[in-house]
Amino acid sequence: MTSASDFQLSDLPLRDDLVGLEPYGAPQIEVPVRLNVNESAFDVPDAVVESVVERIRSATKGANRYPDREFTRLRELLADYVGEGVAPEQIWAGNGSNEVLQHVLQAFGGPGRTLLSFSPTYSMYPLLAQGIAMDYVAAPRRDDFTVDAELVREAVAEHDPDIVFLCGPNNPTGTPLDPAAITAALESRAIVVVDEAYVEFATDRSRTAVSLLPEHPRLLVSRTMSKAFAFAGVRLGYLIAHPAVTDALRLVRLPYNLSALTQAAACAALEHSDIMLAQVDELRAQRDRLETGLRELGLAPHPSDSNFVLVGGIDDPQRVFEALLAEGVLVRNVGLPGTLRITAGTHDETSAVLAAMAKATGRVEPSQDA
Known part of the structure; x- marks a missing residue:
């Protein structure tokens, strides 16, 4: 021994x-x-730091109680920030977008199910699938790292995935995502996640999948406050989707997954989004x-x-x-x-x-x- x-x-x-x-x-x-x-x-700008500290000071006084498990105020502020007519009940949040994506895989993936993405792309996707014993398929991108509708349709037809991850702008290549590729993925039975972690840096910031949500209840749009909001150390990611999807994610999240301090800091930053951005x-x-x-x-x-x-x-x-x-x-x-x-x-x-x-x-x- x-x-x-x-x-x-x-x-x-x-x-x-x-x-x-x-x-x-x-x-x-x-x-x-x-x-x-x-x-x-x-x-983080000084004015925002002061606001964050004040919000955290107030939240700390009540830290003997569990936080708002529905992060109500945070969802309201995130919905306002996203715009496009998004309602608070369409917002989900976690400790970084990785946790949000993990919730998605836990709810809609698992053993015997398949996640499809297009390589090279974010290296956490296969690791998240591995963590729940889900099959991961990486279809190759075009030589210029683009993903188009034809490529998506061919990959979906071949692999019949349960979930499709499309990263746009793509990490690690920076390549923008063709909207037609999203539409092609939505023709399938799969849950389609568009990872927009870098959307605020795009040349055309209006090029977002959020506008497709009203007609596509199986579409989920993932974002983060780590990049454009300079909030990587706080760990706050979020997702915009149909309210039925956020209901599904409640089934797999850990209780009170967002601490009162995280919620307070994120709310303070969102209230100063003009400064943060x-x-x-x-x-x-x-x-x-x-x-x-x-x-x-x-x-x-x-x-x-x-x-x-x-x-x-x-x-x-x-x-x-x-x-x-x-x-x-x-x-x-x-x-x-x-x-x-x-x-x-x-x-x-x-x-x-x-x-x-x-x-x-x-x-x-x-x-x-x-």
């Missing part, structure tokens, strides 16, 4: 399908320029500057509607990743051949990453005047 001092993960009776896996996670390294996990480069245009400008600068270096950045750029044309991504890290710049190697993903940062961070990339690739540094 193994002694306690020698006990390891391999000694535990894990499910067979979990043996050999490693937990999800990106490197958390303290360097001057962190551009690897698509966080906002800007701190003030830096989105600057991040979009730096994303575009990053694309231009990388192209001037002779690299191949892919067009992006997100707050990051997937840059191709890199001969040895791991070597370049390490060279950038040695210069104090942390980016993300997402495992796509010849690429690295770089989050849009401040003006100074963009300058730093372009200078470091020029040095790492031995190319001429572009002008920093933009």
Whole structure:
């Protein structure tokens, strides 16, 4: 029998399908320029911090009681923010959009059912399916990373999925989602989830699946406050769907899944959404500057509607990743051949990453005047 001092993960009776896996996670390294996990480069504004602190102070006084399990005020504010005639009963929320997506899979997926998505895409999708022993199918995207109606229809016909995840703008490529692809998925029997985590950074912000909700009760639109709201540390994701869907998600959520403090902080931020979103245009400008600068270096950045750029044309991504890290710049190697993903940062961070990339690739540094 193994002694306690020698006990390891391999000694535990894990499910067979979990043996050999490693937990999800990106490197958390303290360097001057962190551009690897698509966080906002800007701190929460002081005016919002003060409001959050005041709301949390008030909520803490009543922390001896369980929070509002229906997060009523939060749903009202999220519905107002989304607009498009969305009602509070159409809103669902969780500790980050990953928890919201997990609720969806728990309610409509499970053993013997299939989740379909289009690869490369968000790496948490297969892990969420794995967690509930659900089959995951990754149909390939087009060579330019797009997903169109024909591709969706072919994949649905072949795999007959119970749930379809469409990520738009897509992570890790930044590719916008063709609305016709959503419509094609909705022709099937499947629950269709459109992941709009980066929608506020899109060139056309009106290009959202929310407008399709009135006619499609099996459509769910997932969003987050982590990116555009600069609220990654608070962990608040949400979903817009038919009220029957939110009723279904109540069946699988843990009781009181959103703490009173999380609700208070999120409500304060939503009440100051104009301030919270003030830096989105600057991040979009730096994303575009990053694309231009990388192209001037002779690299191949892919067009992006997100707050990051997937840059191709890199001969040895791991070597370049390490060279950038040695210069104090942390980016993300997402495992796509010849690429690295770089989050849009401040003006100074963009300058730093372009200078470091020029040095790492031995190319001429572009002008920093933009």
